[in-house]
Amino acid sequence: MIILAFNYGHDSSACVIIDGEIRAAIAEERLTRAKNDATFPINAIQWCMEWVGITDRDIDIVASAGRNLRLDAHSFFEFPPSTLGVMNGLKSRIKGAIRSNYFRGLGAIDGVLPLYCEKIKLRHDCKVISVEHHLAHAASAYYTAGLGDQKTLIVTMDGIGDVTSCALWRGQNNKIELIRSYGADSSIGWFYGNATEGLGWRHGSDEWKVMGLAPYGNPHPGTLDGFHPVFVDGKLVKPHDYGRFGIWRDHGSQHFHGQEAAALGQIAEKLGREDFSAEVQRVVEEQMMALILPTLREEGVRSVCCSGGCFLNVKFNQKLWYSRALDDQWIYPDPGDAGLAVGAGLHAYYQANPGQSNKRLRDLYWGPSYEDQEIEIILKERGLVFEKPDDLAGRVADLLVKNYAIGWFQGRMEAGPRALGGRSIIMSPLHADNKDRINAKVKYRESFRPFCPSLLAEYRDTYLNNARDERFMITSFEAKEEKHNAIPAVVHVDGTVRPQLVYRETNPRYHDVIKAFGDRTGEYLILNTSFNVKGEPIVCHPREAIKCFFDTGLEALVLGSYVVLKPDIQMRDSECTALQPGAQSM
């Protein structure tokens, strides 16, 4: 069974699922290079289909995230007759025509595909389904958790999706059943977004800056009363009217404006940005705990599956874990709206195949990859001096020990917001000022933002207190006190780390580098941050990696089996003068 699924909206994305296996998935932004791209994900759809080698005639189900197929979807697809899709299409076309310039006398009709964009012509027996936004979030969490027949609580929470801001579900035996849901007046995500905008950042994508700043301040309980809903004992007791919301489109992305952002900004000025952020974070943690903990008890379960943008809040995820209310906490590692394509696709698959089991997700390497041969051609075209060491892991570990900032580009690109050793910037965790070096010279971002480690799974308990198997940097844990000074570049000011546990079976080359670094220094982890500069999507193609390398203070670049050093580093690095056989200089 071949399923094509997509999300068209905030963080558009697509995926192809074959017989229940996610074979390709990517956010539109990675291909168009427009951060948070919210346009129709035609590039993502085309790439996914090409990668798995299918044509439009092979597709059995098209699953769209969100209650309704939007107008532009009908521009790109030729839907089969007698489907919900075509009905929506007719309605949408009429509405679109009424809105179009044509009827304003300008002679143009919106949404007409030019000849060079071919429509995806679906078979007559292809099913087209729409999957409600929060159900798609729930499916992304539950059908990747591998819980078998075990009953679990599923929680989905974001700003708003369709008409829901938060929903509680029961998952068991491959079925997802709604317990209760809440609308816009219960949105925790909007409160966080308004506070983010109040601090001068983008509502809908910069919330994690508030989270990064919060540990530098002290909360002031009571100062933000009246700006958020209140939950008590698992239920909403005080809804909040957020007023009208504005949408701002910026280079294909979609951001939001809340009426209360200005008032929150004034409070931030009074309290100071750090204390304000600390109070915002405290409120969010308090409200989410007040909703989730009693519901766990009500359901009689000690496991939870989570998705939706609010679960990018790694500090909340940590708090829930350390509450000791759980034996198992699974957070879908792409919980924002880019992850909806996978959720919609998995929902479609398990609706059609309710007897199939699922396994817990082990990796997110679902994007494009490039062979050495292709990379070498690109390096030669650029006239770059490069080497191809026999012992790549040892060579890279040596460069890390010399404290170089390295662009690391390997294999298939990872889906989701975190770099996981596919498209990463790596550096030694041993020097405190490496945080400032990367912030100032490479990422061009705020100095308070923390960096996180990729840590060999077998050394987990050497570094972390009461941690679990967590491969996706989606939650933080307390770092062992005795390690704070040993790895200062990856321990946040509050003594926490947000790790990626690295297993050899999922990323052998990355594992080997960390192991080689550990053998040289005694610390089996490295600093890992996403391979991009502030405001840009993570690099996808080798050419983008090279561009980022030369546009920043990165000192070395590892592309597949090849190592490139900046000219001044080449001068300093004596090993570089002894290029390995096969190395080129053009």
Ligand SMILES: [Fe+2]
């Ligand atoms: Fe969402």
